Amino acid sequence: SYVLTQPPSVSVAPGETARITCGADKIGSKGVHWYQQKAGQAPVLAISYDSDRPSGIPERFSGSNSGNTATLTISRVEAGDEADYYCQVWNSGTDHYVFGPGTQVTVL
């Protein structure tokens, strides 16, 4: 099976930059999606296909994907960005979606 790895937590001061990684074998060959989930709420799509930002998502959110690592970058972090972030890919080998274990972002 295809396994995605994420750091359990990332801490960042307001105004700084948070980088959340999602690692897997040759993930750069797949389209990676990122979801933001705030406490008690359903996940929200934050980045699709590596770097596309859906309408309503601030420009401070960006993504990249190469080699064995995809990265979600949050610039000029705000208190409202505190949430869990999950990466997701479509595994064409099994025709199944796979989620990463999630990264908790804490704003200091």
Place this chain on the structure above:
Amino acid sequence: QVQLLQSGAEVKKPGASVKVSCKASGYTFTTSGISWVRQAPGQGPEWLGWISPYTGNTNYAHSLQGRLTMTTDTSTSTAYMELRSLRSDDTAVYYCVRSELPDPFDVWGQGTMVTVSS
């Protein structure tokens, strides 16, 4: 706007079955598939499977095959997820999401808490 409205919370005993509904509005139901995702307490999301309301085709995750059935009723724009032989580790929030393979999930239901406890 596009919405997915799910049925209410359920409490079931081990070995029982649960059926969760998901009513779609704001778009033509047969033009997009529906995936089901669950999230156990403190855990990340787990994709359970997908159904096409247009064709009835399904694609289930291997982990629940045999216990899981997804159906749709196009006359009411409603999708259903039935899970049988419930165990305590099936306790989770279950979400329906609008989903066209292999695209990301752009619209989520509000979630249905299913608790399995004796």
